[in-house]
Amino acid sequence: MSLRRRDFITLLGGAAAAWPLAARAQQPERMRRIGVMIALAENDPQGQANIAAFRRGLQELGWTE
Numbered sequence: 001m002s003l004r005r006r007d008f009i010t011l012l013g014g015a016a017a018a019w020p021l022a023a024r025a026q027q028p029e030r031m032r033r034i035g036v037m038i039a040l041a042e043n044d045p046q047g048q049a050n051i052a053a054f055r056r057g058l059q060e061l062g063w064t065e
C-alpha cells in the first residue's frame with residue numbers, strides 16, 4: 001500500500017513541476033501595456049503637449065494605441 005502512495009505522490013509532484021512549462025508553451029504572444037498616471041488638469045496645454053509627445057515616442061518605437 002505504501003508503494004502506491006509513494007507512486008501517487010511522485011506522480012503528483014512531477015505534474016506540479018511540469019505544469020508551468022506546459023502552461024507557458026501554449027500561450028500566444030502577450031499583449032503588453034503601458035500605464036501612465038499624471039496629475040494635471042484636463043485642459044492644461046503643457047500637459048496635453050507632454051502626453052502627445054509621449055504617444056509619438058511610443059509610436060516611433062513600434063507601439064500602437
